[in-house]
Amino acid sequence: AQSVTQPDARVTVSEGASLQLRCKYSYFGTPYLFWYVQYPRQGLQLLLKYYPGDPVVQGVNGFEAEFSKSNSSFHLRKASVHWSDWAVYFCAVSLHYNVLYFGSGTKLTVEP
Amino acid sequence: VTLLEQNPRWRLVPRGQAVNLRCILKNSQYPWMSWYQQDLQKQLQWLFTLRSPGDKEVKSLPGADYLATRVTDTELRLQVANMSQGRTLYCTCSAEGLGANYAEQFFGPGTRLTVL
Numbered sequence: 001a002q003s004v005t006q007p008d009a010r011v012t013v014s015e016g017a018s019l020q021l022r023c024k025y026s027y028f029g030t031p032y033l034f035w036y037v038q039y040p041r042q043g044l045q046l047l048l049k050y051y052p053g054d055p056v057v058q059g060v061n062g063f064e065a066e067f068s069k070s071n072s073s074f075h076l077r078k079a080s081v082h083w084s085d086w087a088v089y090f091c092a093v094s095l096h097y098n099v100l101y102f103g104s105g106t107k108l109t110v111e112p
Numbered sequence: 113v114t115l116l117e118q119n120p121r122w123r124l125v126p127r128g129q130a131v132n133l134r135c136i137l138k139n140s141q142y143p144w145m146s147w148y149q150q151d152l153q154k155q156l157q158w159l160f161t162l163r164s165p166g167d168k169e170v171k172s173l174p175g176a177d178y179l180a181t182r183v184t185d186t187e188l189r190l191q192v193a194n195m196s197q198g199r200t201l202y203c204t205c206s207a208e209g210l211g212a213n214y215a216e217q218f219f220g221p222g223t224r225l226t227v228l
Contacts, residue, residue, distance in 0.1 A: 032211075032215045034215075034216065036219075038154075043202060043219050043220065043221050043222045044156075044202065044219040045219070046216060046218075049213075049215075049216055051211060051213070088154060090156060092156075094215035098144045098146060098161045098206050098214075098215070098217075099146070099158050099161060100148075100158060100215075100217050101158065102155075102156040102157070104154075104155060105154050105155075105156075
């Protein structure tokens with residue numbers, strides 16, 4: 001079945017440390033992949049998107065993600081986390097035109 | 113620039129009562145409009161995508177029944193009935209065409225529903 005899995009429900013990192021949030025997808029074909037962020041008491045904002053090409057895509061606020069077809073993954077990374085990155089991060093795949101299927105989200109906590 | 117307006121932004125819903133939500137599109141370059149629900153556990157789920165005025169769809173999910181209507185090129189409505197658990201409903205829009213640039217969904221601010 002086609003799906004998106006975020007295996008880590010919660011991740012805690014220290015401010016200034018590096019970050020990786022994991023996303024695995026199951027899809028027959030080449031998917032369009034996205035990372036969205038939801039800050040506390042806010043809606044969803046796009047961080048970055050992937051379409052076939054360079055496997056490393058750059059997003060806003062220093063985020064990047066790497067697509068791996070062999071691993072069926074689209075992990076999100078940041079070199080140095082800031083306290084303002086405290087949020088829930090969602091990986092999503094576009095399986096059908098205009099429809100996004102979301103992972104269960106990873107709640108990021110940033111410690112001082 | 114805000115692409116979508118949603119109203120109301122929040123609503124207390126007596127058990128057994130239906131509620132009507134509106135979403136207004138501010139930019140006609142993104143004519144594909146959709147509804148997503150986010151449950152209390154933060155799970156996001158696609159509900160409907162409606163393109164043309166007059167399009168209607170219904171769906172029943174655990175905790176609520178839905179009726180979506182594309183009223184005009186700029187207005188999308190959602191009726192939520194038989195809601196037993198709170199949730200947030202997001203309206204989204206996307207552009208016409210193919211490829212990731214057109215698959216991207218832009219989210220509205222959401223409408224938070226709480227069951228009384």
